[in-house]
Amino acid sequence: MSELRKDPITERWVIIATERAKRPHAFSEIKETEEDIESCPFCEGHEEMTPPEIIAYRKPGTKPDSPGWWVRVVPNLNPVLKIEEKLEKWGEGLYDLMSGVGANEVIVEFPDHYKNLANAGGEEISEILWMYRDRILDLKKDPRFKYALIFKNQGRKAGGRITHPHSQIIATPVVPLRVREELDGSRDYFEYKDRCPYCDIIREETRGKKDRVVVESDKFLAYAPFASRFPYEIHILPKRHDPCYCSIDREEVLDLAFVVKEVFSKLYRLLGRPPFNFVLHTCPFNVKKREYALMHEYYHWHIEIMPRLTQVAGFEWGSGFYINPVPPEFAAKLLRELDQKEEEKDE
Amino acid sequence: MSELRKDPITERWVIIATERAKRPHAFSEIKETEEDIESCPFCEGHEEMTPPEIIAYRKPGTKPDSPGWWVRVVPNLNPVLKIEEKLEKWGEGLYDLMSGVGANEVIVEFPDHYKNLANAGGEEISEILWMYRDRILDLKKDPRFKYALIFKNQGRKAGGRITHPHSQIIATPVVPLRVREELDGSRDYFEYKDRCPYCDIIREETRGKKDRVVVESDKFLAYAPFASRFPYEIHILPKRHDPCYCSIDREEVLDLAFVVKEVFSKLYRLLGRPPFNFVLHTCPFNVKKREYALMHEYYHWHIEIMPRLTQVAGFEWGSGFYINPVPPEFAAKLLRELDQKEEEKDE
Numbered sequence: 053m054s055e056l057r058k059d060p061i062t063e064r065w066v067i068i069a070t071e072r073a074k075r076p077h078a079f080s081e082i083k084e085t086e087e088d089i090e091s092c093p094f095c096e097g098h099e100e101m102t103p104p105e106i107i108a109y110r111k112p113g114t115k116p117d118s119p120g121w122w123v124r125v126v127p128n129l130n131p132v133l134k135i136e137e138k139l140e141k142w143g144e145g146l147y148d149l150m151s152g153v154g155a156n157e158v159i160v161e162f163p164d165h166y167k168n169l170a171n172a173g174g175e176e177i178s179e180i181l182w183m184y185r186d187r188i189l190d191l192k193k194d195p196r197f198k199y200a201l202i203f204k205n206q207g208r209k210a211g212g213r214i215t216h217p218h219s220q221i222i223a224t225p226v227v228p229l230r231v232r233e234e235l236d237g238s239r240d241y242f243e244y245k246d247r248c249p250y251c252d253i254i255r256e257e258t259r260g261k262k263d264r265v266v267v268e269s270d271k272f273l274a275y276a277p278f279a280s281r282f283p284y285e286i287h288i289l290p291k292r293h294d295p296c297y298c299s300i301d302r303e304e305v306l307d308l309a310f311v312v313k314e315v316f317s318k319l320y321r322l323l324g325r326p327p328f329n330f331v332l333h334t335c336p337f338n339v340k341k342r343e344y345a346l347m348h349e350y351y352h353w354h355i356e357i358m359p360r361l362t363q364v365a366g367f368e369w370g371s372g373f374y375i376n377p378v379p380p381e382f383a384a385k386l387l388r389e390l391d392q393k394e395e396e397k398d399e
Numbered sequence: 400m401s402e403l404r405k406d407p408i409t410e411r412w413v414i415i416a417t418e419r420a421k422r423p424h425a426f427s428e429i430k431e432t433e434e435d436i437e438s439c440p441f442c443e444g445h446e447e448m449t450p451p452e453i454i455a456y457r458k459p460g461t462k463p464d465s466p467g468w469w470v471r472v473v474p475n476l477n478p479v480l481k482i483e484e485k486l487e488k489w490g491e492g493l494y495d496l497m498s499g500v501g502a503n504e505v506i507v508e509f510p511d512h513y514k515n516l517a518n519a520g521g522e523e524i525s526e527i528l529w530m531y532r533d534r535i536l537d538l539k540k541d542p543r544f545k546y547a548l549i550f551k552n553q554g555r556k557a558g559g560r561i562t563h564p565h566s567q568i569i570a571t572p573v574v575p576l577r578v579r580e581e582l583d584g585s586r587d588y589f590e591y592k593d594r595c596p597y598c599d600i601i602r603e604e605t606r607g608k609k610d611r612v613v614v615e616s617d618k619f620l621a622y623a624p625f626a627s628r629f630p631y632e633i634h635i636l637p638k639r640h641d642p643c644y645c646s647i648d649r650e651e652v653l654d655l656a657f658v659v660k661e662v663f664s665k666l667y668r669l670l671g672r673p674p675f676n677f678v679l680h681t682c683p684f685n686v687k688k689r690e691y692a693l694m695h696e697y698y699h700w701h702i703e704i705m706p707r708l709t710q711v712a713g714f715e716w717g718s719g720f721y722i723n724p725v726p727p728e729f730a731a732k733l734l735r736e737l738d739q740k741e742e743e744k745d746e
Binding site: 057058059060061062063064065066067068069070132145146147201203222224228229230231232233234237238241249250252253256260277278279280281331371372373374375376377378379380 | 404405406407408409410411412413414415416417479492493494548550569571575576577578579580581584585588596597599600603607624625626627628678718719720721722723724725726727
């Protein structure tokens, strides 16, 4: 069983795996191995290598846990939180704890090991994004959960283990610190200006020089944030104000898929195939009405994409102080110019 | 010149190096190289390889920038912030900026390349810790600075580049986010309970089972925090309540040196020579009296030591949600037991 423990000062919640404590020698370096698709548990035809599927988009007539799917969701084989646990809260002296209740699912993005967000078609990607919506809507029904965090670690340096493209969901009985910081920050901004800060960012970034814009579509904006923490960090914002990712519709999800594909094909072309983290920030659910009464006015869901190019980031963990050697205007310019160069080549 | 840029939502400040933007290919992996002490700029006898020293503790009669020192402080050759800049603050549309004013110094901890915090003597270590105090006291005099962050990145995985043991200081015109979170959190705690939360942690950890204590001395406590983010994370707290590291006296610094040495020799024995980050959290200075009027009552300086054993930490950047596979009680037990085993061997 794991425990959720709260830091008494910063109120940061940490998942402590009390069940199988790692001995010191267990941390020896895991070597980057050759891809062995024979033993890949996420490839089509290997469905028996995962726990039974939770849901899959699959061809009519095909059976669960057999080929014929295009997006497939399975429980994590080694979940950090467990759905069977009862939600209990208690104190130990000064400290606050919760039982390690939660869900930890894997979303296998493609049946094909070598597909990715850069080389797949827009329609294929839209199905993954639609699955995100479906899973959040389902997890929301469980009153024990307050948040569903969707993320993707691609490449060893970004914490990824299995190379077959997949995302993860962790549903938790608490709101992650970074999301809470955003909620608090946007509330403060809203109280001061009576406007959503993310809507203000969209206005700011799409007028004048547009020098941080990477891709702009009808409904979405992908840009290098003004105070980017990492080289080539990119955020994607929906132009329509909404706190909750789940409100996305079929037309929007197609538009978003196009933008995601554009962003990743640019990143891949410019940086090789960089390790990266992808995080979806949406609003919490099942929270006290009083606490988040205005949340629908001030919060705005978005996606953060962080290539992991530097090991420089050392003391950042302990200080929250980031040093970024690449100005976002420069990153956005290089990413934008890729199209122009190719258009010139085509002529 | 670099710029300090503020994220409009989280109010996190980021240093953006606008001067020498890194081209994408510049991020290719830097390989772990054999230690070449011939070309080490920090070894005794190589003083001409660094910028002129700011201060050094050295034998009477020896000249600056020559052998004879035991702790030596030099400016960083590639500073992230520059002391010559004028502090300017301005807005660009929605966004807030400051000029990249600051100091970035390197504290060379030993003349000998192979000394470290585990194998050096307590007196030697106390000289490094005393130098921290001296540098903060000096940087405090500059009214442009609000914070002096002392940290240490040891090993490539922790962001360290030069293997010769050294710490760094970055003095900034802003307070780092993580420190601000601690200040806000301890203020809230103090307002609620009328006690310093760190003093409460000391009381909690030193009574009863003491199962998270690693080393305890007269004046200091080294323990594995209840909500540790990382395996074998250790914090060191002074038992005497004080917000400012600079108030440390000669007797305390000797006691602290003993504790630091104990902690590192335990970590080295248990984990090999792990990469780690070391961060000193002390209170800000030159801040508005109103803003930090009560700071002296609620804040408490401390040291955070974070071994970097896992690459697991991927999405933590984007979520602030940590998963720690090693319960702190287990980590502390293994670290404590090292002594017993050796005592048994001695018998």
